[in-house]
Amino acid sequence: xxxxxSWISGHTDDLTSLTVSHLQAALSAVFFGLLISLPLAxxxxxxxxxxxxxxxFSNVLFTIPSIAIFVLLLPVSGLTRTTTVIGLTxxxxxxxxxxxxxxxxxxxAKTKEAxxxxxTRPLRTLLTVELPLALPVxxxxxxxxxxxxxxxxxxxxxxxxxxxxxxFTDGFQRDFPTPVIVGVVLTLLLAVVADALLVALQYVxxxxxxxxx
Amino acid sequence: xxxxxxxxxxxxTSGSQWTGTDGIAHRLAEHLQxxxxxxxxxxxxxxxLGLLIGHTGKGAFVAINLASFGRALPTVGLVVLVFLxxxxxxxxxxxxxxxxxxxxxVTNTYAGMTAVDPDVKDAARGQGMRGHQVLFQVELPLALPLxxxxxRLAxxxxxxxxxxxxxxxxxxxxxYVFDGLAQRDLVQVLGGAVLVAVVAVALDxxxxxxxxxxxxxxxx
Amino acid sequence: xxxxxxxxxxxxxxxxxxxxxxxxxxxxxLDGGGTTSGGGGSSKGGITIGTANFTENQVLGYLYAAVxxxxxxxxxxxxxxxTREIVIPALKAGDIDLxxxxxxxxxxxxxxxxxxxxxxxxQNALTLALPAGLQVLPYSQAADSDCFAVTRATARxxxxxxxxxxxxxxxxxxxxxxxxxxxxxxxxxGLKDVYGVEFKEFKSLDSDGPLVKGAMKKGDxxxxxxxxxDTDIAANGWVxxxxxxxxxxxxxxxxxxxxxKADDTVRKAxxxxxxxxxxxxxxxxxxxxxxxKKDPEDVADAYAKQHxxx
Numbered sequence: 185x186x187x188x189x190s191w192i193s194g195h196t197d198d199l200t201s202l203t204v205s206h207l208q209a210a211l212s213a214v215f216f217g218l219l220i221s222l223p224l225a226x227x228x229x230x231x232x233x234x235x236x237x238x239x240x241f242s243n244v245l246f247t248i249p250s251i252a253i254f255v256l257l258l259p260v261s262g263l264t265r266t267t268t269v270i271g272l273t274x275x276x277x278x279x280x281x282x283x284x285x286x287x288x289x290x291x292x293a294k295t296k297e298a299x300x301x302x303x304t305r306p307l308r309t310l311l312t313v314e315l316p317l318a319l320p321v322x323x324x325x326x327x328x329x330x331x332x333x334x335x336x337x338x339x340x341x342x343x344x345x346x347x348x349x350x351x352f353t354d355g356f357q358r359d360f361p362t363p364v365i366v367g368v369v370l371t372l373l374l375a376v377v378a379d380a381l382l383v384a385l386q387y388v389x390x391x392x393x394x395x396x397x
Numbered sequence: 398x399x400x401x402x403x404x405x406x407x408x409x410t411s412g413s414q415w416t417g418t419d420g421i422a423h424r425l426a427e428h429l430q431x432x433x434x435x436x437x438x439x440x441x442x443x444x445x446l447g448l449l450i451g452h453t454g455k456g457a458f459v460a461i462n463l464a465s466f467g468r469a470l471p472t473v474g475l476v477v478l479v480f481l482x483x484x485x486x487x488x489x490x491x492x493x494x495x496x497x498x499x500x501x502x503v504t505n506t507y508a509g510m511t512a513v514d515p516d517v518k519d520a521a522r523g524q525g526m527r528g529h530q531v532l533f534q535v536e537l538p539l540a541l542p543l544x545x546x547x548x549r550l551a552x553x554x555x556x557x558x559x560x561x562x563x564x565x566x567x568x569x570x571x572x573y574v575f576d577g578l579a580q581r582d583l584v585q586v587l588g589g590a591v592l593v594a595v596v597a598v599a600l601d602x603x604x605x606x607x608x609x610x611x612x613x614x615x616x617x
Numbered sequence: 618x619x620x621x622x623x624x625x626x627x628x629x630x631x632x633x634x635x636x637x638x639x640x641x642x643x644x645x646x647l648d649g650g651g652t653t654s655g656g657g658g659s660s661k662g663g664i665t666i667g668t669a670n671f672t673e674n675q676v677l678g679y680l681y682a683a684v685x686x687x688x689x690x691x692x693x694x695x696x697x698x699x700t701r702e703i704v705i706p707a708l709k710a711g712d713i714d715l716x717x718x719x720x721x722x723x724x725x726x727x728x729x730x731x732x733x734x735x736x737x738x739x740q741n742a743l744t745l746a747l748p749a750g751l752q753v754l755p756y757s758q759a760a761d762s763d764c765f766a767v768t769r770a771t772a773r774x775x776x777x778x779x780x781x782x783x784x785x786x787x788x789x790x791x792x793x794x795x796x797x798x799x800x801x802x803x804x805x806x807g808l809k810d811v812y813g814v815e816f817k818e819f820k821s822l823d824s825d826g827p828l829v830k831g832a833m834k835k836g837d838x839x840x841x842x843x844x845x846x847d848t849d850i851a852a853n854g855w856v857x858x859x860x861x862x863x864x865x866x867x868x869x870x871x872x873x874x875x876x877x878k879a880d881d882t883v884r885k886a887x888x889x890x891x892x893x894x895x896x897x898x899x900x901x902x903x904x905x906x907x908x909x910k911k912d913p914e915d916v917a918d919a920y921a922k923q924h925x926x927x
Contacts, residue, residue, distance in 0.1 A: 188910070191910075195912075258703070258706070262706075262707055262710045262712045263667075263695075263698055263699075263703070263704075263707040263712045263713070264712055341697070342699070343698070343699065343703070344667075344695055344696075344697055344698035344699060350696070350697065353670070353697050354696075354697070356826075356827065357670075357671070357672060357697075357823075357826050357827065358672065358906060358907055358910055359827050359907075360910045
């Protein structure tokens with residue numbers, strides 16, 4: 185199995201657009217995943233009986249094969265990017281929801297009481313005290329969800345999307361390893377770079393943790 | 398949507414759907430075989446690795462980063478790559494499934510090991526225990542809950558992902574998903590998906606039951 | 618899911634009347650041509666070409682793209698979308714606008730009972746069978762049929778010459794084909810209805826791709842569903858079983874397009890391609906992709922340039 189280097193140099197434009205499209209799908213999924221998880225996590229954190237249900241439900245969603253989710257979405261959103269993003273978003277929920285709930289749980293009760301004693305309203309406490317303190321755990325979830333999404337995008341190649349995943353079906357059909365190898369390597373690179381950027385983002389977002397070190 | 402679920406009921410309960418090569422019973426057995434074998438192999442690789450790193454404290458940085466690197470491996474790409482390299486067999490599927498399961502097992506085993514109180518380990522050594530005795534009689538039992546968590550997580554992911562076997566002509570419950578996609582038969586796709594989810598949840602409950610059984614003396 | 622079907626129905630209702638009138642003129646005025654313009658279509662906003670999940674369809678998609686680009690139409694190709702069962706609903710829904718299709722297979726999909734066999738009558742039958750909002754343009758002289766092939770050894774062992782001979786081995790042979798072929802008339806369904814063939818097993822593989830050809834080479838399947846434009850059939854010495862009862866219809870390549878995009882620019886450009894491309898040339902282009910590992914896009918562009926189409 186040898187690599188055809190000339191194929192790579194002849195396809196830099198295609199590879200770039202596939203990489204961008206791949207990243208866009210993964211990041212959109214994490215974005216919408218957070219948008220859904222944050223309010224749900226607050227609910228799960230405050231209302232104990234709902235917690236088990238929400239976490240359990242997201243766990244069950246996680247057991248459904250991703251390809252099946254994409255196919256079952258076809259009558260709703262067709263062969264579009266929307267289908268890809270909805271499908272991937274479903275998968276981010278299990279990690280994002282659990283980590284956000286755990287992050288909120290990790291905020292010391294005393295801190296919340298102090299905020300209350302100072303007359304801070306609950307919503308303000310949530311936004312300015314609880315969420316920032318929960319941020320490290322939430323960010324850990326965001327990192328896992330991002331890496332997972334980047335790896336999963338390629339499954340959408342079965343419904344004609346899938347970013348770099350298109351290189352896999354292409355190489356498969358023509359018995360041509362080069363696009364497949366390039367696709368795997370670029371996916372891994374994308375995951376490593378995205379993860380490093382998220383670590384940097386977390387560093388910027390949590391200045392109080394730096395002083396401790 | 399209602400129609401889809403009603404048809405799913407018919408699909409799941411019709412007797413002919415359960416028998417033969419393409420019957421649910423056969424596909425279920427195949428799916429279990431793929432999933433369990435892959436998870437066992439992954440455990441055989443991941444457990445010793447996680448224990449070794451946790452016990453010696455060496456190579457943790459490399460191993461944990463490799464594990465998160467592994468999580469980014471695209472399963473479809475890996476399957477196709479091994480297929481192109483070695484031809485048509487179940488090998489591509491097993492390689493991809495093992496690669497998927499090992500990171501979860503290694504990281505959780507390592508996390509379990511590092512969570513063991515250093516004082517307890519010191520005390521064990523102070524009593525004259527050797528390295529391997531500390532590992533097997535002290536660290537391992539204490540780390541077991543997290544190790545089991547890792548195994549359960551790995552198994553769930555493997556069961557969901559074993560669907561991919563159908564992409565390269567093999568069986569398992571993924572057959573219904575891929576055939577249903579090609580035929581645009583959503584009932585079949587939903588049927589396959591529901592069965593996969595049921596298998597994953599059932600195996601998870603089984604493992605957590607086993608875990609509780611193993612540690613019953615501890616909670617008592 | 619309901620919203621989408623509702624939208625589709627509304628869009629369908631809106632164009633039903635002009636499309637019907639277009640149909641009738643298509644039948645009376647053309648012998649084997651496509652439907653005439655229903656008016657209203659415009660390719661100005663650009664056209665998205667979808668292709669199914671096998672090599673030749675990508676080649677054809679990129680050929681369409683090359684000639685349309687030359688005609689000044691903005692095009693986008695979405696390769697490898699899936700099977701006909703997946704792609705046609707996407708065309709109806711507006712996710713794509715244009716699709717390289719095959720007369721007989723498309724007619725079987727739309728009207729399984731239609732017995733038309735000759736390209737001209739098929740074209741008319743297609744026009745009638747197509748849902749509102751879609752039309753076929755004049756068909757190409759190039760054709761690519763489904764076929765059922767066996768290895769020379771299998772043919773000798775079981776005395777297989779025609780599809781009818783398969784019935785003498787009922788319950789013994791394994792067929793390999795893409796999953797959708799199990800439910801298609803040019804597939805397990807028609808082989809049973811027309812020839813009384815029952816296989817021991819249907820193996821879900823791919824559309825004339827590495828799986829079905831690999832399985833054939835390894836002997837995992839006895840009968841394979843392949844395409845006549847595949848040079849591997851001859852290269853491996855495989856035998857195509859003849860079809861005395863005409864189960865497999867004429868399969869000229871035909872552009873399937875949404876009314877909203879069908880204007881004269883598109884019609885003319887695709888008609889020129891259809892009159893130029895021959896079956897032999899298409900076979901050669903497929904081989905360049907499958908065997909020489911050239912990109913379908915490059916192969917298509919080179920062909921179009923060479924023949925003055927781009």
